Amino acid sequence: MPVELTERFIKQYGRLPGAIQQKVDKALILLDADFRHPGLRSHPVESAPGIIEAYVDRKYRMTFERRGDILIMRNVDNRDDCLNQP
Numbered sequence: 001m002p003v004e005l006t007e008r009f010i011k012q013y014g015r016l017p018g019a020i021q022q023k024v025d026k027a028l029i030l031l032d033a034d035f036r037h038p039g040l041r042s043h044p045v046e047s048a049p050g051i052i053e054a055y056v057d058r059k060y061r062m063t064f065e066r067r068g069d070i071l072i073m074r075n076v077d078n079r080d081d082c083l084n085q086p
Contacts, residue, residue, distance in 0.1 A: 001034075001035055001071050004071065009073040020056065052066065
């Protein structure tokens with residue numbers, strides 16, 4: 001599924017350490033291939049209907065929404081900050 005990055009996602013991505021950026025890059029490749037890939041552990045964000053959370057690693061998450069055949073990447077950050085503003 002094609003992935004589209006929002007300005008907020010790009011800005012947050014730029015603030016991440018290089019090692020985490022590499023993990024985000026790998027997660028985006030998995031999302032593009034199959035947003036239900038088990039390694040991403042994708043699931044809906046309880047406090048935000050229509051928004052989906054995916055794991056980057058144990059500490060970092062990214063959120064996205066599905067619009068037709070496109071995944072709109074909304075946020076990427078440490079778990080708490082990402083889910084406070086999905």
